[in-house]
Amino acid sequence: MSFLLEPLTYEFMQRGLLASVIVGVLCAVMGTYVVLRGMAFLGDAMAHAILPGVAIAYILKGDLLIGAGVAAVAVALTIGLFTRDGAVKEDTAIGILFAAALSLGVALISTMQTYAVDLSHILFGNVLGVSVSDLWLIGGLSFAILLTVAILYKPFLVISFDPVLAATLRLPSELLRNLMLVLLALTVVVSLQTVGVSLAAAMLVTPAATAYLLTRRLLPMMIVSAAIGALSSVMGLYISYYFNVVSGSAIVLTATLFFLFAFIWKRFKKQY
Amino acid sequence: MSHIPHRLEVQNISIGYGDKTILRDLSFQVPHGSRVAVVGPNGAGKSTLFKALVGLLPLQKGNIFIHGEALGLHKDCVAYVPQREEVDWRFPVTVSDVVMMGRFSQMGWFKQPKSYDKEMVHKSLTQMGIADLAGRSIGQLSGGQQQRAFLARAIAQEPHILLMDEPFTGVDVTTQEATLRLLDHLQEKQVTAIVSTHDLNLAGSRFDLVLLLNHRLIAFGTPKEVFTKENLAQAFGNSLLVMENGMMLVDECCPPDEEHYHHHTEAQ
Numbered sequence: 001m002s003f004l005l006e007p008l009t010y011e012f013m014q015r016g017l018l019a020s021v022i023v024g025v026l027c028a029v030m031g032t033y034v035v036l037r038g039m040a041f042l043g044d045a046m047a048h049a050i051l052p053g054v055a056i057a058y059i060l061k062g063d064l065l066i067g068a069g070v071a072a073v074a075v076a077l078t079i080g081l082f083t084r085d086g087a088v089k090e091d092t093a094i095g096i097l098f099a100a101a102l103s104l105g106v107a108l109i110s111t112m113q114t115y116a117v118d119l120s121h122i123l124f125g126n127v128l129g130v131s132v133s134d135l136w137l138i139g140g141l142s143f144a145i146l147l148t149v150a151i152l153y154k155p156f157l158v159i160s161f162d163p164v165l166a167a168t169l170r171l172p173s174e175l176l177r178n179l180m181l182v183l184l185a186l187t188v189v190v191s192l193q194t195v196g197v198s199l200a201a202a203m204l205v206t207p208a209a210t211a212y213l214l215t216r217r218l219l220p221m222m223i224v225s226a227a228i229g230a231l232s233s234v235m236g237l238y239i240s241y242y243f244n245v246v247s248g249s250a251i252v253l254t255a256t257l258f259f260l261f262a263f264i265w266k267r268f269k270k271q272y
Numbered sequence: 273m274s275h276i277p278h279r280l281e282v283q284n285i286s287i288g289y290g291d292k293t294i295l296r297d298l299s300f301q302v303p304h305g306s307r308v309a310v311v312g313p314n315g316a317g318k319s320t321l322f323k324a325l326v327g328l329l330p331l332q333k334g335n336i337f338i339h340g341e342a343l344g345l346h347k348d349c350v351a352y353v354p355q356r357e358e359v360d361w362r363f364p365v366t367v368s369d370v371v372m373m374g375r376f377s378q379m380g381w382f383k384q385p386k387s388y389d390k391e392m393v394h395k396s397l398t399q400m401g402i403a404d405l406a407g408r409s410i411g412q413l414s415g416g417q418q419q420r421a422f423l424a425r426a427i428a429q430e431p432h433i434l435l436m437d438e439p440f441t442g443v444d445v446t447t448q449e450a451t452l453r454l455l456d457h458l459q460e461k462q463v464t465a466i467v468s469t470h471d472l473n474l475a476g477s478r479f480d481l482v483l484l485l486n487h488r489l490i491a492f493g494t495p496k497e498v499f500t501k502e503n504l505a506q507a508f509g510n511s512l513l514v515m516e517n518g519m520m521l522v523d524e525c526c527p528p529d530e531e532h533y534h535h536h537t538e539a540q
Contacts, residue, residue, distance in 0.1 A: 036363060154376050162359045162373070165425075168326040168352050169377045212364065216409050221364050 007241045016127040016194075019138050020233035020251065023194045024203065026142040028229030029149060030187045031208030032222050033180060037160050041091060042181075044201035045098035047188045049075035051105025051197050054122050059112065064122075065137055068192050072185035075101060105197075125196030125248035127237065134193060141190050145183050156180065157218060194233070195248040206255040207232065213262045228258050279304050279464045280325075280433060285334030287317070287324040293332060294320045300483060300492045302433075305462035307455055309475035309495075312485035313508050318468040319355060321485065322435050325466070326352040338433065351431035353422050355438045355468075361411040367421050368406040371396055374428035396424040399457065401450050416447035423454060433464045440469055452478065472499070472520040 007013045034043050053071025057064050075097055082093035109119050121129070130138075149156070159166045159173050166173045184204075191200040211225035236251030243250075280302040288294045295317040302308055310318050323329040325336065327343055336343040338350065351374070374396075375389040385393075397403040400420040405413060413421060419439065426434055439451045455478060458465045466483075469475055475482050476495040484490040484498050486507045491498040499520070504512050513521040 036360070151382060154373075154381050157365075158373055158376065160360070161363045161365060161370075162357070164328065164352070164354060164358055165373060167328050168350065170327070216364055217366060217369060218364050 004238070007238065012128050012130070013237075013241065015130045015132065015135050016247070017234065017237055019130045019135055020127055020194045020237050020247070021230050022138055022142045023191045024207070024229035024231075024233030024251070025226045026145060026187055026229075027191050027195075027200070027203035028207040028211075028225040028227075029146060029222050030184060031204040031206075031229075032211065032218070032225050033156065033160060034184065034204045035208040035212055036218075037180075039184065040201065040205050042094060043184060043188065043204045045094045046072060046075065046185055047191075047197050047200040048098050048105075049101040050189065050192070051122065052101055052108060054192065054197065055105045055108035058122065059108065064192065065134070065189055068189040069186070071101070072189055076181055076185055120246070121196070122192075123196050123198045124246045125192065125194050125199065127194045127240075127247040130193055138190050138193065141186060145186055145190075148179075148183060152176070152179075153219075195251055199248045199252045202252045203229065203232075203255065206252065206259050210255070210259040210262045213259075213266045228255065232258060279339065280466075281337040281340070283335045283337070285324065285336060286332040287320050287329055288332055289329075294487065295324075295485070296488050298334070298489050300489060302464055302466065302481070305459060305464055306480045307459060307478070308464070308466045308481045308483055309479035310466060310468040310483045310485060311470075311472060311475050311507075312490075313511065316486045316507070318485060319437050322352065322354075322437050322466075322468065325433075325435060326350055349432040350435065351426035351429040351433070352435045353419070353426050353437065353439065355441070357418065357422055359410075361418075363410070365410050366406065367402065367408050367410055367413065368393055368397065370410050370421055371425045371428050374425040378430070392428050392430070393424075396427040397421075399427060399450075399454065400424040401446070414444070415442070416444040419443055420447055420450055423451065427454070431463060433466065434458060436465070436467045438468050438470070440471060440474065476520075 008017070031043075034040055050068040050071040053067040053069070053074070054064050055067075056062075057067025078097055079090065079093050082088045082096075083090045088096075105122075106119070109122065155166075155171055155176055158169070159171060159176050163173060187204070188200045191203055195203050207228040208221070208225045210228050211221045215221040215224050232255035233251050236254040237247055239245065239254065240247035240250040282298055282300050285298050286293050286296050287298075298321070310321065312318055320329065324331060325343075371393045372385060372389065375385060375392060379385055379389050394403065394406075397406055400423050402413075402417055402420050402424065405417060405421075410418065410421065423436070423439070426436075436451070440448050443451075455465055455467070467479070476499055479495065481493065482495050482498040483492050484503055484507050490506050491500075491503045501514075504514070504520070
């Protein structure tokens, strides 16, 4: 028991754990749409694209989340600009911006004196550095995003599964698609602190992909995905504490283990 | 009669993709509860007409009125079953989930299904003979079963007008029979059914009205009025064969899938 309780005697561990669980659940739920709508590449790109915003905020000693948010919106708008009238294909535009933003971010960070430590925090998260105000921001944004997903469950389901039905039922599909992108960008921003830029995409994809293997309907898939996200966060954080590894990596690797188990189980079930 | 608005009124419409017009200057009126067969050669614009009728394609000119009101004002009353569903077959939904989607608009997008909605879903599944498949994933069904699931969804919408694009093509006999029974049922319920088909004999025997198209309206009326030698020659040219016993055969072994090609480029 003390094995489980000991880390929680530190307040920063309590905050870190709470933040990880919130982000784990949020990413896992948004991740169901990322997996089902084939937006994994976009999620990954968005996560990397916010790096310059984070770097600038870091240099200016501003709030990282605000820097990330500004960068996410800027990138989303630029992708829209490049792809307008089909000038450049969307995945090409994403690819270009993804690489450019990542390079710009690393270039900015490399000018800092504490380069190595800072880069590692930004890329892989620093869950133990979550402040009380960070926690409020993470909690508030996550609640707002999850509430939106719950309210728009049926419209999101229809535009994802059957765009033709969405059109005949006169759903504002374009608006809903854009809203989903905004929610995805905000999710990436929120997950910055716990798993970092480079691992946010994994938290979006891995729990949801695992849940996809285990369930046959959307709502159960979301719930199972959320459970895997939360469990991976908790287990990852303990692993991080006891084995002294970067928390983001520990969380993502735990989630990956869940995926592998589910994959093997599914294969086994199919064969016998 | 004249003061009752027709269920569907099409006034001088032209439809196409971009600058290209596929259907030109189309005008016709479909009265209450009739069964209309839409026939014409491949690429004549049958699917294009259906897409315009549900608002998937903008009109280049003209007007469409439903119950005397412009298209779009009646949100719930038109259901559409495309030739090939462009859905994500790997999506985690069961057959009854898919049919329930037909109820979303009427139950309210932010509300839970009530017992009436569930009853409608069950009734629709039973009508199409797939009630036993309700819990299956949509991707596990055969092609014909999938089509019946989408027809069940269309019935669950409780539409006033039901559009079916080639429901008899490329499906098993069970599905064809279920679809024919559905047509009779729709007539009892005073639902207008507009169905495109390649089968001219079916169009002549099971429908009240026939709409003959080839990039324009060639004829519209009862099967007897429409299926004259002149009309058929205008629509099909030499590819039509009329047998001595009155059977009509269309020789189109390799259909150019032009309309669908355009739709794909449009969707991107």
